Amino acid sequence: MNTEELIDLLSTNIEPVDAQKVVRNLGVAITAGLVLALLTCIVTLGIRPDLDNPGVFGFLLVKIGFGSVVAFVGWHFLLKHARPGGENQSRIFLTAAPFAALMVLAGVNLISVPASHWGHLIMGEDWLGCLLSIPIIAVVPFAVITWAVRMAAPTNLHTGALAGLVAGGISAAAYALHCPNDSVPFIALWYSGTIVLCTLLGAAFGPRLLHW
Amino acid sequence: MRALMIAGLKGDAAAYRALLSELSGHLRAYYRSKLVRAGRGTEEAEDLVQESLMAVHTRRHTYDPTQLLTPWVYAIARYKLIDHLRQSRSALANVPIEDASEIMAADGEPATESSLDLNKLLARLPDKVRLAIQYVKIERLSVVEAAARCGISESAIKINVHRGIKKLSAVISQEKMK
Numbered sequence: 001m002n003t004e005e006l007i008d009l010l011s012t013n014i015e016p017v018d019a020q021k022v023v024r025n026l027g028v029a030i031t032a033g034l035v036l037a038l039l040t041c042i043v044t045l046g047i048r049p050d051l052d053n054p055g056v057f058g059f060l061l062v063k064i065g066f067g068s069v070v071a072f073v074g075w076h077f078l079l080k081h082a083r084p085g086g087e088n089q090s091r092i093f094l095t096a097a098p099f100a101a102l103m104v105l106a107g108v109n110l111i112s113v114p115a116s117h118w119g120h121l122i123m124g125e126d127w128l129g130c131l132l133s134i135p136i137i138a139v140v141p142f143a144v145i146t147w148a149v150r151m152a153a154p155t156n157l158h159t160g161a162l163a164g165l166v167a168g169g170i171s172a173a174a175y176a177l178h179c180p181n182d183s184v185p186f187i188a189l190w191y192s193g194t195i196v197l198c199t200l201l202g203a204a205f206g207p208r209l210l211h212w
Numbered sequence: 213m214r215a216l217m218i219a220g221l222k223g224d225a226a227a228y229r230a231l232l233s234e235l236s237g238h239l240r241a242y243y244r245s246k247l248v249r250a251g252r253g254t255e256e257a258e259d260l261v262q263e264s265l266m267a268v269h270t271r272r273h274t275y276d277p278t279q280l281l282t283p284w285v286y287a288i289a290r291y292k293l294i295d296h297l298r299q300s301r302s303a304l305a306n307v308p309i310e311d312a313s314e315i316m317a318a319d320g321e322p323a324t325e326s327s328l329d330l331n332k333l334l335a336r337l338p339d340k341v342r343l344a345i346q347y348v349k350i351e352r353l354s355v356v357e358a359a360a361r362c363g364i365s366e367s368a369i370k371i372n373v374h375r376g377i378k379k380l381s382a383v384i385s386q387e388k389m390k
Contacts, residue, residue, distance in 0.1 A: 085287030
């Protein structure tokens, strides 16, 4: 086939293209991922019973806020990275900012209490639940987000890490509804750790899943 | 070129055609120089040019009109080159990252034949889809005329053309794996 022939074929009778498709698909995927994560958490784990307590409710907001900020920042970068060549124009290190902020808060919290309390503040009683639940709840959002990212034809396959980060953030925000632990150092270690784990898994599966 | 792309995205076929022509020249020069550098023959260049044009076309919705066009095209061209080198198991996809301007620095060279045969590729599409492409894309009938000939709705024709081009693009990529 001659290239001129192909150009004729491609350019004849073209239809206008929806330029918002990438943004919209990702928006739909992330919203759907959030809804599915919330459903998974509520149906399988249940919402913690003591939410009417103002202190508990305040902490719930901190946890949801952290997951949401992580997911939101990740979304911002995903919008760029998902497209061909998008990786060239972003300050990706900013995705670490919410983690750093939480670490600082946890540090301040730890300094203000005797060292003998540190173990309990950091480990809590339910670290295993957190460690397992966040990555598992993240699976479905990750799948939906990966579907949308793939349609944007990423040329940098590390984009999978960003998809994992967003799914992890969403999952952490959803898990917060169940999570019985109200300690900043606990969140700093286990929420951050599991979101990072989701990011690494996303990076590991990305090249295979996102290839187009 | 960016203006041509933006007009093309809005449905301006003449602008889009001019864009693809200009791009094909740049892509050809780019692939020839890369293939030589990878120790390969330049006869594979035309296949890659066509594959990239297909990719540019089927993924044109991913171009963000507020951004420059060159980095977007370059990323696709490089992606297809890496794929090509990986699939043909040559020097493991060792494509250096250069400035995106490199792809535009090269001059166009005349088009040649690729190893792909359009008729054979079309023959692998389902009948409905193939006819839609045949009428709308090759015989240049309007969507209305094609719909009348096929006896289906205009939107069905549009969907079939869209699917057909995507399928062709996929078939071309598969072809190379063999």
